[in-house]
Amino acid sequence: MNIHPAAENRHAPAALLDALAARFAERFSLNAAQREAHGRDESWHIPAAPDGVFYPECTEEVAEAVKLCRAHKTPIIAFGAGTSLEGQVAAPSGGISFDFSRMNRVLAVNAEDLDVRVGAGVTRKQLNEELRDKGLFFPVDPGANATLGGMAATRASGTNAVRYGTMRENVLSLKAVTAAGEVIETGGRARKSAAGYDMTHLLIGSEGTLGLITELSLKLYGVPEAMAAAVCAFADIEGAVASVIETIQCGLPVARIEILDALQVRACNAYSKLSLPEQPMLFLEFHGSAKSVEEQAAEFGEIASAHGGSGFDWAVKAEDRNRLWEARHNAYYAARALAPGKNGMVTDVCVPISQLARCIRETRADLDASSILAPLVGHVGDGNFHTIMLIDPDDAGEVAEAKRLHDRMVTRALALGGTSTGEHGIGSGKQAFLAEEHGDTLPLMRAVKQALDPENLLNPGKLAGI
Amino acid sequence: MNIHPAAENRHAPAALLDALAARFAERFSLNAAQREAHGRDESWHIPAAPDGVFYPECTEEVAEAVKLCRAHKTPIIAFGAGTSLEGQVAAPSGGISFDFSRMNRVLAVNAEDLDVRVGAGVTRKQLNEELRDKGLFFPVDPGANATLGGMAATRASGTNAVRYGTMRENVLSLKAVTAAGEVIETGGRARKSAAGYDMTHLLIGSEGTLGLITELSLKLYGVPEAMAAAVCAFADIEGAVASVIETIQCGLPVARIEILDALQVRACNAYSKLSLPEQPMLFLEFHGSAKSVEEQAAEFGEIASAHGGSGFDWAVKAEDRNRLWEARHNAYYAARALAPGKNGMVTDVCVPISQLARCIRETRADLDASSILAPLVGHVGDGNFHTIMLIDPDDAGEVAEAKRLHDRMVTRALALGGTSTGEHGIGSGKQAFLAEEHGDTLPLMRAVKQALDPENLLNPGKLAGI
Known part of the structure; x- marks a missing residue:
């Protein structure tokens, strides 16, 4: 297991740990397993355990504990469910993890x-x-x-x-x-x-x-009067993307329109026990009145046919819809299950819809020319997609190759007017890309950070890199 | 004419005025009429002329002029069309007005x-x-x-x-x-x-x-396939508001739903040469397919009937729609024409839709009990409405009474979970209310201002009051 190099170098003062324990009893933990669990998210990034974990039950307790941490100049890291993907919850400079799981009403x-x-x-x-x-x-x-x-x-x-x-x-x-x-x-x-x-x-x-x-x-x-889920297979990824672009440009109000490439479909079939054709697919959902849902599905069916879509089928039963979306939601875990023991370097670019076909085509070609296995999946209605590059974080060659592919993907998205992250954020994983994308506003971001957190105690080192 | 008390006390240094004139020639003006026009918006607030007016043609010129102003520690006030309503463009500490009218491509x-x-x-x-x-x-x-x-x-x-x-x-x-x-x-x-x-x-x-x-x-x-405008008169303002609330709560996707009280309808009839019944009215617009517009109008018609709406009529012809919305857009000018020579103190609160009926009812009762003439109009689908209190800004008694009514209205909106301004902003007119509404975040707002504008040159004194 990799340990962040800085993590061993800084610890919260014993006086703070004692004060938190005295004040919050069993809701402040120094347990090694808990600390370790709070220093990692679901990403490939190097975890770094905090010095302690605090479980507040109300805002006033959060304020009180922040003041204690501040008095001891100790970092404070917010923790939700630990499902972030860019290293947001790690504590590379030590500090106290504030776990909000008890503020769950x-x-x-x-x-x-x-x-x-x-x-x-x-x-x-x-x-x-x-x-x-x-x-x-x-x-x-x-x-x-x-x-x-x-x-x-x-x-x-x-x-x-x-x-x-x-x-x-x-x-x-x-x-x-x-x-x-x-x-x-x-x-x-x-x-x-x-x-x-x-x-x-x-x-x-x-x-x-x-x-x-x-x-x-x-x-x-x-909750809409009616909902219908649909899947549609395509001969190639271009046909699927072209269908998405046309759907968005003609203003069809789809509630969900998701792409999975053939490799991702294979992963989902294996992980979620489905038997979808192992071709590029779109998963969709339509919301509205019963009539409107029917109209939307028919309109989409026509668009898809014109782009080589086949096997278009839609399900209105809640159990069928849920099974499909459960599989989609588990796409990341399914992808990781393709290569047990490896980790997933997840990418997350987003481009204007007019640039989506080109961005996906060039990205897929890059991946196909590489030795790294990398399913592609995405919220393509927004122009947002991910690849999940399956790598061994201890294999320097694989990490370097994944980083090379990642760099090319982000550079491409930025050149097409897009962003380095549609939804995963910066954390510690995308700071170089933030500088590339927003080098001109980064000084302002840092000025805002300095103004609101002059002692740099809130999740230090993340996002704007202070 | 009132002149802001601070305006006479501070002037941009002659060296700056000379430098701007040398660099931008006729696009930098010291003309008194231009300065005066750039120190006032459409509100009752006291105007204050800037020391000069600059008409940039590109971003680089703006940057260059900002650097010049900064070198001379002179305020910089952005000016669009001068249609703001809370004194945003006035230059109470002097400075240079940047008029963006030439950056109009x-x-x-x-x-x-x-x-x-x-x-x-x-x-x-x-x-x-x-x-x-x-x-x-x-x-x-x-x-x-x-x-x-x-x-x-x-x-x-x-x-x-x-x-x-x-x-x-x-x-x-x-x-x-x-x-x-x-x-x-x-x-x-x-x-x-x-x-x-x-x-x-x-x-x-x-x-x-x-x-x-x-x-x-x-x-x-x-542009939607079909658009229809509609008007509907109500016996009382409660029926109109109840129709709005039900329309929003049942998810009818109206594009516009506007209230005008009887006094405002009278003003619009006179100003825009209409012959609407002088009762509380809703103006609506529906967007969608031809069929959907028809369905929406029918659904609204049922809601309105249940709340005493009458004379519900809808127009699909562009010229009829435009005439109606032109009248709505001119509501402010129409209100002011009710009392020639007076100015309009415009209010602008916004509350959660469930509180709208109470907020409007209590506000209208307050106004009715006062000597001040004040039509009520609003974007009620958002919970947002205005009164236009017609006052003589030189009559201390009228100003005091309008301020009293305004205070009560904002205090009421805040107590109902709303905001002191739905859309007009803070400018110099609502700073006390900003402190009341966001006293807890105001120190952070000021810290952000200080971080991004440490010399306090950008529209000083407005919004957070620095």
Whole structure:
């Protein structure tokens, strides 16, 4: 197991560990297994355990513990479900991991206003289970059962974003604790406001470096009258992508439109016991009235046929839909199961839809010419896709080759007007790309970080690299 | 004419005025009438003329002039069309007004990606005229023919926001000049990104206090196959509001749903030569397929009937729609024409939709009990409404009474979970309310301002009050 080189060099002072233990008893842990579990996410990045793990139960406790950490100049790392993919939760400079799993209550459902208030540790699946009998749902769905606090902190997205937007579009307000241990509320429950700087969006995507999110007000949506899932196989990936582009450009309001290349389909068949044809495929979902869903499916069917799509079939039964999306959500785990013992270097570019075909074609060609096994999958309705490069992190040759492919992929996406990360964030894994993409705004980002966290205690070293 | 008390006390150094004149010739003006015109917006707030007006033609010129101003520690005030409503463009500490009217080119229409690149001085009407033959449109519509740069700077909104969102949801990226005179681009053309702090949203709504917006990438939408406008009169304002709430809560995707109280209808009839019944009314617009528009109109008709709506009628002809919306857009001017010689103190609260009926009812009762004439109008689908209090700014009694009513209205909106401004912003007019609404985040806002504009040269004194 790799250990981050800096992790051994810095430890929280014993006085802080003693103070946290005295104040929070069993909710502050120095247990090695817990520390180790909190220093790693689901990525290939080198883990680094924090010095201790704190399980707050309310915002006031978070504020109190932040003040203690601050008094001892000790780093503070927010931890949701540990499902991040760019090393966001690792503690390379040591510090205290704040695990929000006990702040997991749905605090208020305002059905009339289509909004909800939750603790940061509520997961997206938990929220949707609690909303089920109210005919409402929260759409943002990154696949993993992440916490909503973590999803806001990484500006998460996923399969429904093409229709409902990402966390950027679906957070009304955040309660957070600042680096000084002050409690703030960034917005209100009004659907719009022009009152001052947009501190809500400043915290969304800040990856725990500007404040600790403790509660969220989120937008909700009525469960559509009808939903239908569909799969469609294509002779080649170009036909699948062309169908996506045409679907988006003609304004068809698909709720989900996901690509899986042949290798990813093979992985899903094996992992989720499906028997899909091992060809490039699109997974779709349509939401609306029964009639509208039927119309959308028919319209998509025509588009797909014109691009060589075959076996187009759609399922309205909830169990069939769920089986399909469960398989899609497990795509990452399925990909990793293709090469047991290896890790997955996950990439995440997003380009304007007009550039998607070229970006995917050139990326797939790069991968095919390499020795690395790498399924391709993505939320292509947004122009967003991933490859999962299966590598042994201890094999310097494989790591170098994956990095080379990754560099080429990001450089290509940026040249096409896209971004180095559609939804996974920067963490420690994409800092060089952040500098490449936003070199001109990076000094401002660092100025904002310096202004809000002058002692650099909040997830230090991540995102803007301070 | 009132002159802001501070305006006489500070002037830009002659050396700066000379340098700007030498460099930009006739595009830098010291003309008194131009200065005076650039120190006022459409509000009742006390105007304050800048020391000079600069008309840049490109971003590089903006950067150059910012560096000159900075060298002379002179304030810089961005000016779009001067249609702001909270004193945003006044120069109470003197300085140079940067008028973006010459940066008025549509730079690139990317129809395939449904986005457009514009200079900050392009107005919303100009953009939509240039898009007309492409079957695309930009939806954000604050009524006034504001510039898109100004609309982004004030986080503008308006009649279409209930369906298409505000500037917050419709800007993909901004080119801006920082206080240091550096040129930045805050985003890209990808539909989503998780790359670093959200500098785009930090600039949206910052009212020229964090940077000068020079270009924008905006989302576009396909012109709907069919559009229909409708009007519906109600016996009382409660019935109109109840219809709005039910329309939103049942998910009917209205494109516009606007309230006008009886007094505002009287004003519009007189100003726009209409003959609407002088009762509370809703103005609506439906977008979609011909069939969907028909269904939406029918569904709304049922809701309205149940709440005492009458005379519900809908118009699909473009000329009839335009006449109606022209009248709605001129509501502010129509209101002011009710009391020639008076000015309008415009209010702008926004509450969760479940609180809208109570907020409007109590506000209208307050106004009815006062001597001040004040029509009520609003984008009620968002929970956002305005009163236009017709006062003589030189009559201390009227000003005091209007302020009392305004205070009560904002306090009420905040108590109901709303905001002190849905779309007009803070400027100099709402600073006390910003402190009331966001007292906890105000220190962070000020820290951000200090970090990005350490010498306090960008629209000083506005928004966060530094």
